[in-house]
Amino acid sequence: MVGLNRNIIRTILIASYIMIVASIIAGISALFSYLNTGADRSTMLHTEIKKVIQYTPKINWAPLVNEGREMDAENLKNLERDYVNAWYVKHIAYKTNTTTGIEDYYTDNARQNIYAIINNNKQQKISVDATTLTHNPELEFFSEDGQLAVITDKNIVEYKQVLQNNKLVLQTTEKATYKTVFLLEDGFWRVRHMVKEKNENFVPKNKPVATDSLHIKGINYYPKDTPWDMFGDQFNKDTIGNDFKIIKEAGLNSVRIFIQYEDFGKANVKKEKLEKLKETLTLAAANNLKVLITLFDFYGDYSVLDWTLNQRHIETIVTAVKNHDALLGWDIKNEPNLDFKSRGKEKVIAWLTTMITQVKALDSKHPITIGWSDTKSATILKDKVDFISFHYYESLNTLTTAIENLRKEVPKKPLVMQEFGISSYSGFWKPFGSSKNDQANYHKKAQELIKTNKLQFMSWTLYDFGSVPKNVVGSLPWRKNPQKRFGFITKKGIKKPSFEFISSAE
Amino acid sequence: MQKNDVAKQTNSEIKLITTQTEFNAGHEIIIQFAINNTFTPLLYCTNSYGSLVIKPTLKNKILFYQIPKIFCKKRGIIYWKLSNTTISGKLNISPIQKVAKMETYIGPPSIEAGRKDYSMLIVIPTDSLDNPLLKNTAVTAKHQFLNQKKNEVIFTKNLISHKKLFSPLKSGRMLVSSECLGENSKEFTVIVYPANPTDFEISAERHHNYADGNQITTFYSSIIKDQQNNIVSDGTYVTFFIKNKKGNTLKTAGTTIKGIATAKMIHPDYETDWSIKAYIDGMAESNTITLSYKQVLKDFDVDFSENNRSITIGPLQSFMQQMIPDGLNITLLVYKNNTLINTEIKTSYNGFVTFTLNTAVYPKDNYTIKISAAGLEKEFKSIHIW
Numbered sequence: 001m002v003g004l005n006r007n008i009i010r011t012i013l014i015a016s017y018i019m020i021v022a023s024i025i026a027g028i029s030a031l032f033s034y035l036n037t038g039a040d041r042s043t044m045l046h047t048e049i050k051k052v053i054q055y056t057p058k059i060n061w062a063p064l065v066n067e068g069r070e071m072d073a074e075n076l077k078n079l080e081r082d083y084v085n086a087w088y089v090k091h092i093a094y095k096t097n098t099t100t101g102i103e104d105y106y107t108d109n110a111r112q113n114i115y116a117i118i119n120n121n122k123q124q125k126i127s128v129d130a131t132t133l134t135h136n137p138e139l140e141f142f143s144e145d146g147q148l149a150v151i152t153d154k155n156i157v158e159y160k161q162v163l164q165n166n167k168l169v170l171q172t173t174e175k176a177t178y179k180t181v182f183l184l185e186d187g188f189w190r191v192r193h194m195v196k197e198k199n200e201n202f203v204p205k206n207k208p209v210a211t212d213s214l215h216i217k218g219i220n221y222y223p224k225d226t227p228w229d230m231f232g233d234q235f236n237k238d239t240i241g242n243d244f245k246i247i248k249e250a251g252l253n254s255v256r257i258f259i260q261y262e263d264f265g266k267a268n269v270k271k272e273k274l275e276k277l278k279e280t281l282t283l284a285a286a287n288n289l290k291v292l293i294t295l296f297d298f299y300g301d302y303s304v305l306d307w308t309l310n311q312r313h314i315e316t317i318v319t320a321v322k323n324h325d326a327l328l329g330w331d332i333k334n335e336p337n338l339d340f341k342s343r344g345k346e347k348v349i350a351w352l353t354t355m356i357t358q359v360k361a362l363d364s365k366h367p368i369t370i371g372w373s374d375t376k377s378a379t380i381l382k383d384k385v386d387f388i389s390f391h392y393y394e395s396l397n398t399l400t401t402a403i404e405n406l407r408k409e410v411p412k413k414p415l416v417m418q419e420f421g422i423s424s425y426s427g428f429w430k431p432f433g434s435s436k437n438d439q440a441n442y443h444k445k446a447q448e449l450i451k452t453n454k455l456q457f458m459s460w461t462l463y464d465f466g467s468v469p470k471n472v473v474g475s476l477p478w479r480k481n482p483q484k485r486f487g488f489i490t491k492k493g494i495k496k497p498s499f500e501f502i503s504s505a506e
Numbered sequence: 507m508q509k510n511d512v513a514k515q516t517n518s519e520i521k522l523i524t525t526q527t528e529f530n531a532g533h534e535i536i537i538q539f540a541i542n543n544t545f546t547p548l549l550y551c552t553n554s555y556g557s558l559v560i561k562p563t564l565k566n567k568i569l570f571y572q573i574p575k576i577f578c579k580k581r582g583i584i585y586w587k588l589s590n591t592t593i594s595g596k597l598n599i600s601p602i603q604k605v606a607k608m609e610t611y612i613g614p615p616s617i618e619a620g621r622k623d624y625s626m627l628i629v630i631p632t633d634s635l636d637n638p639l640l641k642n643t644a645v646t647a648k649h650q651f652l653n654q655k656k657n658e659v660i661f662t663k664n665l666i667s668h669k670k671l672f673s674p675l676k677s678g679r680m681l682v683s684s685e686c687l688g689e690n691s692k693e694f695t696v697i698v699y700p701a702n703p704t705d706f707e708i709s710a711e712r713h714h715n716y717a718d719g720n721q722i723t724t725f726y727s728s729i730i731k732d733q734q735n736n737i738v739s740d741g742t743y744v745t746f747f748i749k750n751k752k753g754n755t756l757k758t759a760g761t762t763i764k765g766i767a768t769a770k771m772i773h774p775d776y777e778t779d780w781s782i783k784a785y786i787d788g789m790a791e792s793n794t795i796t797l798s799y800k801q802v803l804k805d806f807d808v809d810f811s812e813n814n815r816s817i818t819i820g821p822l823q824s825f826m827q828q829m830i831p832d833g834l835n836i837t838l839l840v841y842k843n844n845t846l847i848n849t850e851i852k853t854s855y856n857g858f859v860t861f862t863l864n865t866a867v868y869p870k871d872n873y874t875i876k877i878s879a880a881g882l883e884k885e886f887k888s889i890h891i892w
Binding site for chain 1: 548550552553554555556557558559561574576580581582583585587589590594596611613614624625626628630636637638664665666668670
């Protein structure tokens, strides 16, 4: 026995010795190989251009019929670039009351006007957070030597938030017309004179979309293996097709899906993502399902200067799918009221208003909604949306009262309970959670209430999930684990008792 | 807003008193409202360059909003909104119709004669507050060329006024100025350059017609002019191409002064004919002239000495039997069994050239030696060198 023990100890010692030596050698060799790598040749001269798109208002040039020299595409491109930059640096200047960048885009004399206003605003602690959404420039004149140009920019839509001592004084949306004289200096088209010729208050007119035929009996959908990452690398047509079949066969008629803003490429929407979105819609159409698309998922900036980028984002997505048969409508944002505290209520509402207008301008056929997280918030912007959506995770006992209150304020528009459900998780992190039978009872009751209250609905959700990303409910296990078990079907594909009550029989 | 203010706001009746909406730049602007309580909303204003808010002073139930000077002095619309109300309005600031500065841009600064090309005069008459003047303000564009003086009235549009200045037939300087509401600009110059050159003639001048490889022949162009008879700009580059009897091309070039280009070429050192033609690249060409050069060296003596290893050529005599000027090229070709083994070139000095054949290069043997000078050639077969 003694001999055996000694041998064991000996083996362990030798083994650990070899391990230590091996790891030291590995460490040193890694260090050596690191020191032996030189700079990548392609980056030696720092010639790469690090350009980030910051500001992309919609620019609609009028046909070129200018006086003077004929304008060519290259010069026009440069003029447009510098003109847009001139607006951008001006917005930044008035937002921060600093002068960075102004001298690049305004001549000596013109910049004095901006400096004077900055000085005034600095003293009075005023800041102006502004953006322009649409420009309609018309080239009036281009000089023979290509050094001077005049444009009239008609009906620019300007949005401004005026703050004093960081408190909102006023929000305004205006339509203005400017004449601008540019000089080409040091390769920059700089503003020499700017004269505002027209200015009026602008209230965008959104046409309501008829929602009489709307009869949503749906479900929130993510594939079971890729929740919150539906259009990623693991995108699989067959999986989605099968799921849509299950949904259709369960008696539902629609799904709600989500488009993550950053994942889709922000202002430059990625083609492959767009293709996957279209394929999803085609699969839905094949199964006779309608799709409610939720835009701007995981987006939380709302800053005024970000709006033009948001505008490009929706422009690409909406124009790509607005004529698809399977499209039900647009949900501008999921639970934006949860950002009121951190981002400011006015800011979020202003953003939502603008985005509604933008989507409506691109697609006048499909209804628009906002997925509010509770019934209290659901009245916000009730006049702008076509149907009211709210999420309901509170006790079902209070649902009827909540609906009654909501109907009082919005009597005419359809109400959609756009998310509701209960987790069947009961375990270490939540010992007294609900069981699968509790979940079934919940949905049974929910369907009854939906019927009595004449609600339209979209439940949460088809599947239990294996993992839930951190940015959905945070990383705390007692929040994350219940979130995984909201499904009607388990991870393994077994229908839970609640599945019986996924829809109501008619 | 505090609760107090909200109460005041909802109870307040505000009425605009100021009726004037048209102002001249620089004029003081105060907007007044009548109010029935002490609610003091801020006034938001926006003009051509930016936005700001103004605090009122309340006196006898009248709210006074003094528009800041920086806004009063810029041309364009001032749009205002009274915060927490729905009252809004517009003011229009007109420039002071008095010129303080004639902002003038002219370009291109040089144009081509011939009434086709033009330069453009752009005038932005501005007032003392740097505002461009109103639309349809008359500007007189003036220009002078030789004994011609012209005034033309143009009108401002799109903040600027502009005029095309077409080139005259003659080259020279065009002086340009402008005038608006009694104010005159300074003087500007547009240079009218001659247009493209037209075809021209060339001539040659030389001291003698012998191919002595020493004297220089000079080529001249005629006075090169454009279509309108303007002498082309000094410095116009003229290239002379010379083709000789052998078909080789020589090239020399010169630039014009007062229309005449001059270029030089050293005489050939053997009898030949030159045909010469000059070009201004892509624009014009000359006629072709021919020159012939006479042989100067009639014959030469070759003297072998020092075991035939020293070869002296000369005297080399020119057309008056004078010793040929230093520098004539003599070529020595050494063959062995009909294969060329070496070529040596030397230039003449005082009418003679001496080649020394080195023992290391040319071991003791029989060689064939050819000597050529000024186009003449002599051959010496089986010269034994030891």
